[in-house]
Amino acid sequence: MIRWTYPVLAVFILLVLSFGLLLTIKEGVEVAGLVTPDHDPEAGRLTLHMKNTTRLTGGAPQIFSQLKESIPYEEAKTANFVPTAENWKGFVKQSITADSQAKHVIVVSADHENALQWALPAIFYAAYNNSPLVFSDELEANRELLKGRKIFAVESGNFNNLEGFGEVVEISASSPAELAVQLAKYRDEETEFGWGRKHERRNGYFQYVLTTPADALNGLAALTLAKSNSAALLYAGDDGGLPAITDSYIWSQRSDWFVTPSEGPFRHFWVVSDRLSYKGQSRLDFSVEKSPYPDMGAVALGPMEAIAIIFIALGIAGAIFVLIHSSYTLPEVMVPIKIAWTLGAALVPVLGVILYLNAYRRPVYFEGMMTRWLRPPGIQAASATMMGFGYGAPAMIAVAYIFAYFGFPIFFSEGVNDTIFWAGAGMPIMMFGMYLGALILVIFLVQYPMKNSMMEMKDGMILLKGLKVAFLSMTAVSLGMMTVSWWMMMSHIPMMPKEDDILWFGTLWIASFVGFLVAWPLNSIMIRKNIKHGNR
Template sequence: MIRWTYPVFALFILLILSFGILLTIKEGVEVAGLVELHHNPEESRLTMHLKNTTYLNGSASDVFSQLQESIQYEEARSAVFVPTQQNWREFVKQSIKVDPEVNHVIVISAEEQGALQQALPAIFYAKYNNSPLLFADEIANNRNRLQGKKIFAVGTGSFEQLQGLENVVKITAPTPAELAVKLAKYRDEETEFGWGRDHGRRNGYFHYVVTTPSEALSGLAALPLAKSNAAAVLYAGEDGGLPAITDSYIWSQRADWFTTPSEGPFRHFWVVTGQMSYKALGRLDFSVEKAPYADMGAVALGPMEAIVIIFMALGIAGAIFILIHSSYTLPGVMSPIKIAWTLGAALLPILGVILYFNAYRRPVYFEGMMTRWLRPPGIQAASATMMGFGYGAPSMIAVAYLFAYFGFPIFFSEGINETLFWAGAGMPIMMFGMYLGALLLVIFLVQYPMKNAMMELKDGMLLWKGLKVAFLSMTAVSLGMMTMSWWMMMVHIPMMPKEDDILWFGTMWIASFLGFLVAWPLNSLMIRNNIKHGNR
């Protein structure tokens, strides 16, 4: 029996865990929207998913007409004529209703070529906040309005008229796209100027009007959105794509959800340009697709995911190393022990390999035909722990995955609801099920065959010894493993991960590591009482 029981048991565990991990990788890649050169773009989620984008195409007149009809907000629709290159200054003045209590003034230039491109982001904020807005050539006649206020000069225009005035802040950038992003992030708390939409701000329902510098006039026609939807301005590229500064910024605006995607906050784009490519539209839209709080969605990894992937990869690499190394260098070690070290090391990144070398780089002696190693008490305890942990912890993970994948048969009775209502929760029932299922597997497929090969006892006594050792070992491991998995899934991770989430496996891996650390000192007590041995 010993010749086939352990390899079959290990293969069973390996197949279940490999299936789960590979299925998780497969589903993650499928929804990531990855597009290769030979891939049909019509079948890609990346280019079809446009639920976060509203597309307003046409001239300034077309955009103006659409918004005048669709926005039922009189203050937002204050302008009564279509902006043109000749009248856009008057359009801005008429559109902004100034609040005299605002303690800052925005200054823009209208003299240089392309002045509207530089001024548009500031105009949108002035519209939203009812901020006083002056053109540079109006300063001489309005110096009294600037007394006691902080002045924000936005753009690359000439602002000589501001010389001699105090509290002047210049906000400029080399390109309109960079200026738009800079203004979207900017916030002066003293005067409450600026959108303040940087990466660290995780609340708020942010809207953006996206146009190109050459179509700034159409963007200006969408000015009512600054009031009705608190929309800031961003610039796309003239080539149909997104400038790097804009692309980086929009991806930083991805919002997270804790329980369901419907809870908010949300981001939305109003695309006011006919030049943006469909691919860029898809990327723009997908950049703010909401993701669970614990990760960054299907196209990126959050820090917790990255940590558990590295953690698991190191463990699997260590297990492969121990399997190969023990096969060629430890002929005197029984295959069940090699399997236990291999499976255990997979859940103990780095530590498993360190303990393996400390256990077998020791003097040897012989008890009959059996090879033994002279080990200090701490390494004996670690080796004894690995014998139970190597089979018990992977078994519990495999059983838990089967329950998570197929579902756990839960029933409710009146007695349970009244006296043991806590047992109706899925987590404690799954924990009990994974513990009991793994315990039975280890007793009949590991401990009983091992005792049968080493001892000449009746079947009843063999089962009792196997039960006692398996129960003590797995209970010790479970103390740390169950506690850690409960804390991570129920407390630390806002939304409990499912079986196709890498965080599910990562939680189990980390919880198993803690389970080993808890079981290690407990196994020292069992060695002292001759319940277990740590010199094999």
């Protein structure tokens, strides 16, 4: 029996945990469904309106007409004519009602071919905030307006003609897309200039109009959204993709929920360019999809997830090292013990490898045909702990995963639920089920065969002794493991992680590590009582 029971349990654990981790990786790398990259206006509503993105098709006249009809608010009205390459400056002047009490004034360029591309992000803020806006070729005519106010020059960085007009702050960039992102982040509290939409700001229902530099007129036609929807302007690329600076910024705008996805804040994009591919639009939509605070969803990592991944990766690496090292350098060690050290090292990253090396880099002696190692008491206790922990803790995780994946069978009647209703909570049932299931596996597949090969007793006595050792070992591990997993899942992860969430594995992995640390000193007592041995 001893030749096959240990590998059976090890293979069971390996298959279950491998399946779970691979499923988690698969779920983690999957992204929103791909859509065709063309710009077919007949492709359907799905491509025009997603959860977080609305697309307005056509050129400036069509966009202007759609928004004029759908946004009737008086305060959001813009000029009553469609902006063109020739009249866009007049459109801006008629669309912005300047606040006479404003503490700042915005200066934008209007004297070169691509002036609108550079000016548009500032025009959107001016429309939203009723900020005075002056074109760079009309500075002298607006000297009184500039006087006494802080001047924000928004352009590519060539405002030498502003000298002598007062305090000037230049906001410049190497591209219109970079300038738009800078302005979306910028905030001067003293003069109330700038959107101030940084990553650190976690409140506010932010909206954005997204166009391309080549379609800047489309963006200007959607200027009413600056007032009606507090929409800042961002740029996609003329090639249909998203520039790195824009892509990075929109992902930083992803908001999280603590208890339920219905919590705010939310983000929304208005796409007013037919150049943006539907792949780019779907990326916009997915970038601001709300997610639980601890893990940030399927395509981004929160700090707890990052720690869990590093922890699990180090554990797997340690297990591989122990397996290879023991296979080639310790032929005298029994296979069941090698398996225990390998599985234990997986759940006790780094420390497991250190203890393994300390356990076997020792002088040896012999008890009959058995090789033994001379170890100090602390290492004996660690070795004895690993013999029970190496099978027990991974088995508990494997059993818990099976329950989580298929669902825990609950057979309580209404009368039973009335008296022990607390047991109906998923967490206590899960803990009891994983403990009991793993205990049965360890008794029959580990402790009984091991005792049977080492002792000449009746089967009943051997089974009883195996039950005693397994119960003590797994209970000692569970004291730390269950407590920490409860604390993490109930106190620090507001929504219970599912079985395809790395936090599910990470919580139990870290809890197992703590369980080992708790069981280690308790195994010292069992060694002194001659219940367990730590020199194998």
